[in-house]
Amino acid sequence: GINAEYMGSAGLVMATITTIITVFTASYFCIGTTVGSSYINPVIDANYPDPGVLALPGKGYAVVVSSGDDPDAFPLAYSAGLINWTPQGHVFPAGSWPVWADTNMWAPEIHLVSGRYLCYFSASHANGRHSIGVAVSESGTPWGPYRDLGTPLVFHNEDSVVGLIDPSYFHDPETGKHYALWKGDTWAPIRISAIYIRELEEGGMGFVPGSEPQILLQDDQHDELLIVEGPWLMYRAGLYYLFYSSSWVQLPSYH
Numbered sequence: 001g002i003n004a005e006y007m008g009s010a011g012l013v014m015a016t017i018t019t020i021i022t023v024f025t026a027s028y029f030c031i032g033t034t035v036g037s038s039y040i041n042p043v044i045d046a047n048y049p050d051p052g053v054l055a056l057p058g059k060g061y062a063v064v065v066s067s068g069d070d071p072d073a074f075p076l077a078y079s080a081g082l083i084n085w086t087p088q089g090h091v092f093p094a095g096s097w098p099v100w101a102d103t104n105m106w107a108p109e110i111h112l113v114s115g116r117y118l119c120y121f122s123a124s125h126a127n128g129r130h131s132i133g134v135a136v137s138e139s140g141t142p143w144g145p146y147r148d149l150g151t152p153l154v155f156h157n158e159d160s161v162v163g164l165i166d167p168s169y170f171h172d173p174e175t176g177k178h179y180a181l182w183k184g185d186t187w188a189p190i191r192i193s194a195i196y197i198r199e200l201e202e203g204g205m206g207f208v209p210g211s212e213p214q215i216l217l218q219d220d221q222h223d224e225l226l227i228v229e230g231p232w233l234m235y236r237a238g239l240y241y242l243f244y245s246s247s248w249v250q251l252p253s254y255h
Contacts, residue, residue: 039083048075052109053082054142062142064091064108064119073097073105074121076143088143091119091135098133098148102126107230110142111169113178113204117142120153120167120180129156130163132182134205149205159186162193169204170197170233178204181216183229192226194218195244197233216242223253 050066060080067073067090074091091108092098101123108121117137124130131152137144156163168181178200185193195217199208219228224246232243247253 043083044077044085046075050107052107054110054112056142057112062088062110064110066106066108068105069103070105071095073101074108074119076110078143091121091144091146092148096145098123098135099150100125100131100152101133104130107166109168111204113169113171113200114202116140116203118169118204119146120169122163122165122167122182124163125156129160130165131156132164132167132180134167136205153180153205153207154182154184159188161185161187166230168231168233169200173235178202179233180207181231181233183231184213192219193228195228195231195242217244219246221246223247223255225251225253 048063048065052064054062056062060078061082063077063079063085064074067075071094072090072092076088076090077085078088079085092101092105097105102125104122104124106122108119110117110119112118117140119135119137120132121135122130122132132154133148134153135146135148137146139145154164154167162185164182164184166183170179170181171177172179179197180200181195181197183193184196185191194215196213197216198213199211200206201208216231216233217228219226225248227248228244228246230243230245234241234243245254247255
């Protein structure tokens, strides 16, 4: 289950959330349609899986999505009210990918960390190993241009089979500390999937020296079918809530 001791005396509550990923085959961008006080899906009629939405200071929202092997990686868009969206380019336009990333540009999230916009993402090396990276916007806006570290933030080493995916960021309002979360696995001991957390430096682009990854959650429930992924950590009224997805994404049991 959950390593409640690691999260401190405030306690940790685990919850599940249904994850639905809809992939649209249209290659064009469509403005959302409203009818009275309602809206009609899709609000973005394009191939926009794994949306990561950030509420911007003052007004509006930014979204970034997975892009697979498209030359222009991680599309960005802006909305004033979550219905009508305007394209804002890409985190990594064609020709500007991180030098270590070769394919499978997945699961990006943009966060405002210590006054800078950072994009956490996962990608595969040329040898198929899947690692987690981070890039910083050099314009002071969510729209980039972005510059990555030059190396992965979390590297897929020999102790992992599938690799590392689904990075997320959490700022603890109780302690002021910053954390990265991700899904991983290990050969020894055999651990098919687990959700890890590790403390970040204040800038969000490196880990606190001496810190180590800690396991928050393992695949120990029958209906998880050996998979836990997509972590999202929140804090409310003295409790920590970990949302995640489980089972296999191809199956109706995915939840």
